[in-house]
Amino acid sequence: MKDGKAGGVQAVTRALTLLRLLGGGSEGQRVTDLAQEAGLAVSTTHRLLTTLEQAGFAHFDPTGATWHVGREAFAVGAGYLQRRSYVAPALTYLRRLRDDTRETANLGHLEDGQLVTLHQVESREIMRAISPPGGRVPATCSAMGKALLATWPDAQIAEFCARHGVLTMTPRSVSTEAELHRQIGTIRARGYAVDDEEHARGLRCVAAAVRGPDGEAVCAISVSAMAVRLGDDRVEEVARRVIAAAEALTHRIGGAPAAG
C-alpha cells in the first residue's frame, strides 16, 4: 500500500499511530474521527482499537462510545521514567567526565541510608577503585551521599540522622549531626559536595545531585581520585565539570533543575 514509508509492519505502524492519537488528542475520541485522522478505514480502525484494548493500551468508555489511552500505555511510559532509566543515559556523561578529568567517574543513589555505587567508569591512569559498583557506604561518608542529602529539607536530614546515626569510616568522616548540617549548608551554597578522605584514607571525591522529572534528586554523579592527585587547586575545576555532567543528565532524563 501507499502508507508512506515501507519497512515496518503495516498493522503495527497503524496501531501505534492510533495510540499516539489517543494520547495526544483531546479527551474522548470516537472511532470515526480516529479513522479519519489516521487515514484508515473505519472497520480497520475499530479492529486495531479493539486489539489495543485487549492488551490494555486503550480503554473504551461505553457511555459516549469514546476511546482513551489505557493503563498499560501509562505503565510502559512510567517504566521509562522510573526504571533506573538514568543508568543507561548516564554512561555517556560519565565517560566524558572521566576523559575530561582523567579520574574515575561514578554514578550512585541512596538505598536504605547508604550510598550504592551503580556504575563506574575507571580512570585510565589509576588502578582499582575503592568502591566498586554495587558497593555501599554510609551516606554521610560519601560525596554523592552528602550531595543527595543536601537536597532534602532539614527536618528530613535530622530524621535521617536519628534513624541511621552518623556513621564514620575514617577519622576525617563527619561524626556529628551539627557538623553534617554545617557541611550541608556549604554544599547547597556551592552546588557540589566534597569527600575529603572521609570514606577511605587518601581518597577524595567531588559530587553533584541529579534530579528527576518531579524535581526530586534521584542519583548523584561524582569524580573520585587519590587525594594527592586532586589538590585544593583542582577541586573547583573538577567540581565545575561534575556539576555540568549532573545537569546534563538531569536534562537528559527530563528532570527539573529546581525542587519544590
Next chain:
Amino acid sequence: MKDGKAGGVQAVTRALTLLRLLGGGSEGQRVTDLAQEAGLAVSTTHRLLTTLEQAGFAHFDPTGATWHVGREAFAVGAGYLQRRSYVAPALTYLRRLRDDTRETANLGHLEDGQLVTLHQVESREIMRAISPPGGRVPATCSAMGKALLATWPDAQIAEFCARHGVLTMTPRSVSTEAELHRQIGTIRARGYAVDDEEHARGLRCVAAAVRGPDGEAVCAISVSAMAVRLGDDRVEEVARRVIAAAEALTHRIGGAPAAG
C-alpha cells in the same frame, strides 16, 4: 496460530507484548532474550522492534545492541496523566504527606475494577516500591481501591462484585462480598480505608478518597509502609494526615466534600 487469545490483530498484539517487556524488564534487552520471553521467532521479534523504533516507541542502542522503551511510549503515557486534571495539583500534597509521615505516598484511581497507581512519592528510608506507577491491583486488595468503593452506593458495590468477583492476593485479602460490605461500613464511619497485608505480605496502607466537583470520587491518596513501621498505634495519626491531604486536594480541584 495458537497465540493464546483470538480476536485481536496478531502482529499488533505481539508488538504490544514486546513493548510491555521493554517497559517492564530490566534496562537494555537483547533481541534474542526478548524473542524468548515473548515466545516469538527472532526474525519476527526483530521486525516488530524495528517497526516500534520507526514510530519512536522503542529505541535501539548500538553500543551493546540493546533495546529500550522510546520517547513516544513515554509521551503517550504522559497523556494518560495529563488528561486527569487532579494529578498535577496532587504532587504538592503527596510530597508533604511523604515528608510528614516519612513513608511512601501514593495517588491512584480505578480502571476496569483495578486500582492503578498514578503517582508515587517514595519514602526516603525504604527503597523498592511494591506497586510502582502504572502498577495495578484488584480494587478490593488495596486501601485506595476500598476507599473509592466505599463512596459508591451499596447496589453498585454489589454489581461490582458480580462483575469482577472478589479477587485475593494474600491470605489476608478480603475474600467474600459480606466481608467487603462489613469493611465498607467501617471505612464510611471512619473516613479512611486500611489495607493490612491484603495486597502484599508485610505491607500496610491507609487511604482516603478525593472527590471531584460533582461530588463523585475521582481518585484516592494513600500512605504505604512496611507493616512493622506502621503499627496500630500509628495508623490513626497517619490516617488523619491522609484524610487531610485528600481533603486538601478535593478542595484544590474544586471538589465537593460530601457526595450526593
Next chain:
DNA sequence: AACGCCTTTCCGCATCGTGGAAAGCTTTGC
C-alpha cells in the same frame, strides 16, 4: 584462524489483515 553467538537480511508460502458492505444500535427530527 576458526569457532560460537549474536544481529540482521532475504524470500517463498499461506496466513492473516484488509476494507466494503451490511447488520445493530442510538439519537434526532418531524
Next chain:
DNA sequence: GCAAAGCTTTCCACGATGCGGAAAGGCGTT
C-alpha cells in the same frame, strides 16, 4: 411514534502482507 441519519460493530472473500527458517554479516573469544 415513526423514519431517517449517523454511528458502532460484525462479517466475509480476496490477496496483500507478515511469517519464520535459513543464510549472511559482525564481533568477541578461544
